[in-house]
Amino acid sequence: MNAGFDQSPSGWTLSPLATFDASKDADSCSGSGSVRVTVDTSTANFGSFSRCATVSQNTQYFWGYQGMQGQQDGLLCELAFFAGTTCSGNQLSSEVLQTSSTFVGVWTTNSASVSSPATAGSATIRCQLEGVGPGWFDQIYLNTENRY
Numbered sequence: 001m002n003a004g005f006d007q008s009p010s011g012w013t014l015s016p017l018a019t020f021d022a023s024k025d026a027d028s029c030s031g032s033g034s035v036r037v038t039v040d041t042s043t044a045n046f047g048s049f050s051r052c053a054t055v056s057q058n059t060q061y062f063w064g065y066q067g068m069q070g071q072q073d074g075l076l077c078e079l080a081f082f083a084g085t086t087c088s089g090n091q092l093s094s095e096v097l098q099t100s101s102t103f104v105g106v107w108t109t110n111s112a113s114v115s116s117p118a119t120a121g122s123a124t125i126r127c128q129l130e131g132v133g134p135g136w137f138d139q140i141y142l143n144t145e146n147r148y
């Protein structure tokens with residue numbers, strides 16, 4: 001699912017304040033990159049991006065991301081499950097992974113596991129800046145194995 005933003009943010013939907021950044025990569029991998037998010041303080045719009053993935057019902061999933069914050073206050077990603085395969089309609093459940101690190105300018109990992117609801121068919125991962133920023137995201141995954 002292009003978890004590492006190799007060459008581009010292909011497969012992800014980016015808001016106007018989220019851009020592909022070829023100069024920053026969580027694994028210092030040339031040819032890869034990350035997504036940079038900023039905030040418009042005059043409108044309080046925060047950069048975000050998301051994608052929809054199909055999921056199985058009643059299944060344990062591992063998910064997470066690597067994030068780097070330009071200032072404290074951070075980053076977050078939200079995982080939300082839906083019935084059907086198009087990530088539409090009412091959310092069945094959701095959970096949020098916020099950066100807990102106070103480190104600035106270094107990549108840190110946030111991960112969790114969750115069981116999909118009995119009627120789940122799809123899930124969105126949506127990530128956004130929640131502070132002054134800027135922030136970067138890389139290696140965003142949702143897997144049945146604990147890896148990206």
Ligand SMILES: [Ca+2]
Nearest residue numbers: 004025032033
């Ligand atoms: Ca990358």
